[in-house]
Amino acid sequence: MIRIGIIGAGYWGPNLIRNFSLLDNVRVVALADLREERLKLMSRLYPGLKLVTGNSDEILHSRDIDAVVIATPVSSHFPLGMEALSHGKHLLMEKPMTATTEQAEVLIETAQRNGLILMVDHTFVYTGAVTKIKEIITSGELGEIYYFDSVRVNLGLFQHDINVIWDLAPHDVSIMDYLIDRPVKTVSATGMAHFDNQIENIAYISVGFDANLLGHIHVNWLAPVKVRKTLICGSRKMIVYDDVEPSEKVKIYNKGIDYIRNREEVYNILVQYRTGDMMAPRIELTEALSLVAKEFVDAIREQRKPLTDGQAGLRVVKVLEGANLSLRSGGKVVKV
Amino acid sequence: MIRIGIIGAGYWGPNLIRNFSLLDNVRVVALADLREERLKLMSRLYPGLKLVTGNSDEILHSRDIDAVVIATPVSSHFPLGMEALSHGKHLLMEKPMTATTEQAEVLIETAQRNGLILMVDHTFVYTGAVTKIKEIITSGELGEIYYFDSVRVNLGLFQHDINVIWDLAPHDVSIMDYLIDRPVKTVSATGMAHFDNQIENIAYISVGFDANLLGHIHVNWLAPVKVRKTLICGSRKMIVYDDVEPSEKVKIYNKGIDYIRNREEVYNILVQYRTGDMMAPRIELTEALSLVAKEFVDAIREQRKPLTDGQAGLRVVKVLEGANLSLRSGGKVVKV
């Protein structure tokens, strides 16, 4: 039996409880949050919780808890994580893993020293859509990859502690890290804080790799509609991943570049929307978080690295840190 | 009767002939192109053409022609335009107006000296959609404008003389110039040439204004689907302009920023796609090019500046030139 304590009962909290509760020989036994009313609600919804507390230490120090999930604002990830690891708890952290590269490195080192599992909840990596795209890329079907372009915008919640890069980009960067699987060399970013709070609400991030490959991410809190669209272009095929699409999240287009170098096709192309067949594979709809929970629990039991381990978390934080540095320095190119 | 000669019988040529032919007291009398087979086809389709020639000088020097339309590759715009103006012809130029700022300035100065009309065919400025958006912005309905974000991508024709910025961005820059109507201060761009030809096929352009306002344009020849999407965000309302949409090209969203600063709405926002009513105004479907032709002819008759005059063409060329300079210098910010 693995006994789990969750710190942070916000938007994500109930989903964590529900998904861990569905696993065999796993029990969510404790929940901590600073907000009294959230605790009340959770107690009613989940009468199975043994401990519901305003003091996270009761969980972090408890002998009856094997693993901790940290779902709090990023600024508290490091201290809470260190406390958990130093008390022998396996650790699942919400993204972004930490506020700095250094913090991430210390957590990785500590987990390793104490022989504990350290995992980061890069949820999108576990979605049916991203899993399917990974399959396709791994198969070589796309050919050489030319660019990764991701747009994640909506009329969002203005965070008061972090800007739009730290709030939204972790999704795109973790997806890119998983799918492209190449070291990032440089990052540059432009953006703007439209309000007095000096917190950027829009940003454009360019990512350079050790290859003939371009990455670009547009994150934005000020868009009237939700857009979650990623283009992945290869020399042979191209993928459009639209996460807002209910039934056709992933589309694979099978006429590529060679095609359009053919002069005869020029007029044809000018009047057409696309130039080849399109295939939209069936996507598994299993809730990603249930796979996150399973991966964490399996990694604990098998004493192995989880798919999205501390190193993955660190790589993502590095890109976010670089993007912010560039943003603050007027867009100059930053080495990662 | 205004007699018009057209130089260049490519993709755009037939549309020019058709639209000018529909105007009262206007006749398209001559057409020039270097490609024999294009001339043959045009002669059959338009038996009304008096002169169909491989030698553009026959048009540029003719006494029986009042105005010339130049629809050739951009590299030839300047010499052909100068020849037309120096022979007393009014001049309509396809976009981009010229290959350099200097060329544009010389044309403007020459037209002025000779008392001739100089107009640039920024077609999109004459579409029902852009006209409607201009109306809305002018009315103040949007409030203060925060950003202009435009994406124009498709599996396009690889130009062998110009890169994707010169090929596609003139549309977005001319739309932005018309709608935002503020001086551009800086431009920076990143991009990549994925093929040996050293011609960039993808580019991201950031535009700085003399205001708390951000511009961004993504142009791309390597996308599997045609995207023509522009977001214009104001403090009160936001506009999505999707030119690929058949029936709802312009959508106006009427809940803005003040709204999402309200903490109580936070959870609400997190689960919603949007936060207010949306209105999609009826868009006039009159063919834009027919209005371009009419504006050119009216400007000639009324001896007045056309809506998209040489100055507009120049402003667009300045931004394109700056973007290319930045692109070649690794993305450094360029003053315009």
Add this chain to the structure above:
Amino acid sequence: MIRIGIIGAGYWGPNLIRNFSLLDNVRVVALADLREERLKLMSRLYPGLKLVTGNSDEILHSRDIDAVVIATPVSSHFPLGMEALSHGKHLLMEKPMTATTEQAEVLIETAQRNGLILMVDHTFVYTGAVTKIKEIITSGELGEIYYFDSVRVNLGLFQHDINVIWDLAPHDVSIMDYLIDRPVKTVSATGMAHFDNQIENIAYISVGFDANLLGHIHVNWLAPVKVRKTLICGSRKMIVYDDVEPSEKVKIYNKGIDYIRNREEVYNILVQYRTGDMMAPRIELTEALSLVAKEFVDAIREQRKPLTDGQAGLRVVKVLEGANLSLRSGGKVVKV
């Protein structure tokens, strides 16, 4: 404190438990189902349940239960409902209320005699979309209503006890009953059972009213994509309600019939997708079932008729019964 027992732990069961659990002074205390494995799963997910049983009588006869929800196959609705009412339980029934008009009438009569609340879960009536459409129709904005056309198709579960009319049409008929709010006079239906089981998997239902108004419903288990689309056409405005649309479920088009009687507009119309502005109002996203639960509980406390009472359930069953009769008699028109 209202103590609720639920009979039937299928697809809908967990949603019922969750939504009733969120109400103040309401507790879901018991759950019955014939399937052992479903009971196991429910016990784990909802440790708060006092009684989990394979014998529904333990709930229907219990003194510690005030109200019962019946979420079983339709064939058992009547006997279970009668048992509940005769033991003094308030009753919420899943749709369709019963398998015959007569059964519905007996239940209504029994509930009335025993002074108990009888409600039918016409869930869609409680959605933000339908509520908004009702508002619009009530306001008179649409003018005189000309037709109600609804399509509900998908690659569905083949029921082995009921055909597609009894499975899917209750949604459309209950929405139509609520929105149109006029007596149905006639029903006719065509359809087909493509498999040996003699259970129709596709049906087209025409509904006649006591007015210049036409109703039509297409239900289908054999469609590759989910379609949930309703057109409601009035003399002044028209509504498209697309339940699959994530963000624009309801669209109101404000140019109507008078418009298209104008001959001058003819050519215009021929080339246009629509002829007026469109407005997509913000839709409340509150889960409909939570409002169903609240309505049931409020009706019990206030001892009043619920919005979707037995009579509403009866009206829906009448139309379904008529449609089936017509279907079996080769499509002849049936009086309701």
Add this chain to the structure above:
Amino acid sequence: MIRIGIIGAGYWGPNLIRNFSLLDNVRVVALADLREERLKLMSRLYPGLKLVTGNSDEILHSRDIDAVVIATPVSSHFPLGMEALSHGKHLLMEKPMTATTEQAEVLIETAQRNGLILMVDHTFVYTGAVTKIKEIITSGELGEIYYFDSVRVNLGLFQHDINVIWDLAPHDVSIMDYLIDRPVKTVSATGMAHFDNQIENIAYISVGFDANLLGHIHVNWLAPVKVRKTLICGSRKMIVYDDVEPSEKVKIYNKGIDYIRNREEVYNILVQYRTGDMMAPRIELTEALSLVAKEFVDAIREQRKPLTDGQAGLRVVKVLEGANLSLRSGGKVVKV
């Protein structure tokens, strides 16, 4: 050289002229219409026309014309067609071929006797989308066909001479006739005339075949948006043909019926939008009317039956006639 005369210069006229003009050794020499202003406009746009007249006999009786295209209101199709055939002209008729079955039969018989080509312009049969679907069906990929469901609605022009069945349904019936390629046995229809003119503006048509196959067509002049959607369901695969879609008109879904008979999949299906891969083949965008023109001219030269000959026109008229008869008799089933 084939010399063509066109009777009727309405909406379709210019398209006919343009497309025939593009064929080798074909010339559109004459155009007739009763409306003075239409003739004026056409003369200006097509200076190549030798004869532009208000008197169709000048074309029908001319010795210098080989073939005639009739693009007038359906009521005049028969007399004009007979006049053309009796003067030795090959004949292309706009759809619907005639107002009655008898008229169609007489025209077929007359053309045959005089050894003349008789073709009906069922334009949709020549579109890239329908051609592709025909390919797929012929290949057997779909398996046994279960139903053909077509919806063609928009805020249309109110014809003053014919109802919505004669105006819109010819498209769907001709597509169905070509794709399904089985004899129609019965037709029934319901509909309504919402205005004093007694001309039905909405109709639902059910079509019975000599097989376990159902046809249904919904035509409607009173819809706020243009819908042109056809579902073709087979035992192995299903097709969605959405003619309004710019880039994905045809979608093939490859999980069929056998699949959903599997009980285990039930819950899966309930939460999914679809159950298999989808493929959207590239569609040729060649203008259908250019292929119609080519087919007509080729049939004349090769003295062979055209793809959509008089018999095809007759089959379509039979279904339309039956649908109208049923409509007027309150929806009773009519034998075709």
